[in-house]
Amino acid sequence: MTRARPADYPQAAAATLRDTPEVRDAVTAATRTFDTHRRESWAQIDAERWRDWCRDVKDHVLTHLDDLLEQAEVRLVANGATVHWAEGAYDALATLGRIVDAEGVRRVVKAKSMLTEELGVNTFLEGRGVHVRETDLGEYIIQLLGEPPSHIVGPAIHRSVDDCRRLFHRHFGTPLDATPEALAATARQALREEFLAADLGISGCNFLVAETGTLALIENEGNIRLSTSAPRVHVAFVGIEKILPRMVDLSGFLQITARGATGQPIGTYVSLIRGPRGEGESDGPEQVHVVLVDNGRTTLLADDVAWETLRCVRCGACLNICPVYRQTGGHPYGFTYSGPIGAILAPALLGLEEAMPLPFASSLCGACADVCPVRIPIPDLLLHWRARAVEAGLTPLGERVAMRAYAAAAERPGGFSGAGSLLRYVPWKRGGRALPVLGGWSAERDPPEISARPFHKLWREGIE
Numbered sequence: 001m002t003r004a005r006p007a008d009y010p011q012a013a014a015a016t017l018r019d020t021p022e023v024r025d026a027v028t029a030a031t032r033t034f035d036t037h038r039r040e041s042w043a044q045i046d047a048e049r050w051r052d053w054c055r056d057v058k059d060h061v062l063t064h065l066d067d068l069l070e071q072a073e074v075r076l077v078a079n080g081a082t083v084h085w086a087e088g089a090y091d092a093l094a095t096l097g098r099i100v101d102a103e104g105v106r107r108v109v110k111a112k113s114m115l116t117e118e119l120g121v122n123t124f125l126e127g128r129g130v131h132v133r134e135t136d137l138g139e140y141i142i143q144l145l146g147e148p149p150s151h152i153v154g155p156a157i158h159r160s161v162d163d164c165r166r167l168f169h170r171h172f173g174t175p176l177d178a179t180p181e182a183l184a185a186t187a188r189q190a191l192r193e194e195f196l197a198a199d200l201g202i203s204g205c206n207f208l209v210a211e212t213g214t215l216a217l218i219e220n221e222g223n224i225r226l227s228t229s230a231p232r233v234h235v236a237f238v239g240i241e242k243i244l245p246r247m248v249d250l251s252g253f254l255q256i257t258a259r260g261a262t263g264q265p266i267g268t269y270v271s272l273i274r275g276p277r278g279e280g281e282s283d284g285p286e287q288v289h290v291v292l293v294d295n296g297r298t299t300l301l302a303d304d305v306a307w308e309t310l311r312c313v314r315c316g317a318c319l320n321i322c323p324v325y326r327q328t329g330g331h332p333y334g335f336t337y338s339g340p341i342g343a344i345l346a347p348a349l350l351g352l353e354e355a356m357p358l359p360f361a362s363s364l365c366g367a368c369a370d371v372c373p374v375r376i377p378i379p380d381l382l383l384h385w386r387a388r389a390v391e392a393g394l395t396p397l398g399e400r401v402a403m404r405a406y407a408a409a410a411e412r413p414g415g416f417s418g419a420g421s422l423l424r425y426v427p428w429k430r431g432g433r434a435l436p437v438l439g440g441w442s443a444e445r446d447p448p449e450i451s452a453r454p455f456h457k458l459w460r461e462g463i464e
């Protein structure tokens with residue numbers, strides 16, 4: 001499956017709803033479950049205070065990023081790791097290519113990582129003839145299907161158990177009525193062989209603690225632990241915003257991330273990696289390479305308004321609550337990150353023109369801001385990018401003309417009530433359906449009945 005581009009979002013979303021209505025059912029059911037668990041787990045703690053604290057720690061990080069990154073590098077090197085800096089995806093992939101060549105790598109196992117999706121690591125390695133295997137069960141399923149992830153935390157949430165039964169039947173000959181446990185056992189067996197044969201393991205990183213040079217990775221399956229310890233070389237790709245100052249900060253972020261993502265008090269496994277295997281240690285890689293990736297993040301940090309996006313811990317809570325994301329899942333967005341966080345990250349990482357119309361793929365209901373554990377004001381940032389799109393002339397001409405006319409009328413009480421009176425006589429419906437005068441808006445909605453008396457008259461007369 002080729003990923004759509006953001007520009008294709010309206011058509012791709014409509015096609016998903018029309019051609020695969022089961023995707024909406026699967027995504028809505030899964031995200032509702034995630035969100036219910038989040039609410040229950042937040043009710044167990046003083047969530048609002050934790051959210052304030054996480055926001056404040058992240059703001060400290062983002063205003064001291066250079067110092068903290070240098071501190072992390074010094075600690076990582078002292079721990080025996082090799083640190084690489086990558087300004088863009090090209091640099092990050094070139095670094096990986098050098099390690100692969102130097103170590104004669106032919107087989108790679110990968111832990112789930114959105115940053116490696118952003119960088120295009122799999123395509124890069126496969127292009128060099130290197131065998132790459134995703135080891136998170138959801139990622140494994142979509143790799144076999146040839147699809148990109150549909151959700152930050154649950155990459156295969158758009159697929160049903162029956163889809164997986166058919167997939168595993170094709171690949172492994174398992175019965176078409178196999179239980180989920182049997183399917184998981186089949187994947188586990190196949191992946192064990194991949195772990196043992198791999199020369200190199202790739203991971204992302206949830207948090208990098210500057211004080212100690214510690215990579216923290218959260219998971220539920222144990223595949224990250226195996227990917228980062230069984231192969232002789234481990235390469236961790238780390239977005240530069242993933243820094244935390246102290247180990248004590250990590251304890252708060254581990255719980256708020258897990259509670260926001262799946263409603264767990266903490267991930268089933270938390271791996272803390274400081275460097276390669278030490279003398280006398282029986283397991284762990286011989287080499288640990290940490291690639292600190294910018295890829296547009298310092299440009300975003302310089303944006304007076306949108307910098308707050310960099311607080312994101314990729315928990316997916318905003319996707320789970322979003323009424324727009326729930327309709328289609330992540331594929332129609334045409335970008336690595338989907339849902340509300342994708343709509344505000346895309347303009348920063350891809351450029352606004354390339355990201356259009358994702359900042360408009362939201363009803364602005366505000367639910368995403370209510371659930372974000374680091375209090376990113378997502379609706380405000382959507383409006384920020386929309387305003388920038390209007391300024392840059394990236395919105396449709398008809399819409400800009402209509403908005404200017406509305407603004408001109410709305411600023412003059414006489415003009416506003418006169419326009420309102422005239423609009424009462426526009427035939428908004430024909431044959432019970434809305435006329436397509438409002439584009440996509442009227443494609444999915446019927447206009448309300450016109451009231452017998454306009455609101456401003458009711459207001460003047462006194463509403464009872």
Ligand code: SF4
Binds near residue numbers: 341372374
């Ligand atoms: S924007 Fe907030 S809610 Fe959404 S993924 Fe990031 S941290 Fe989670």
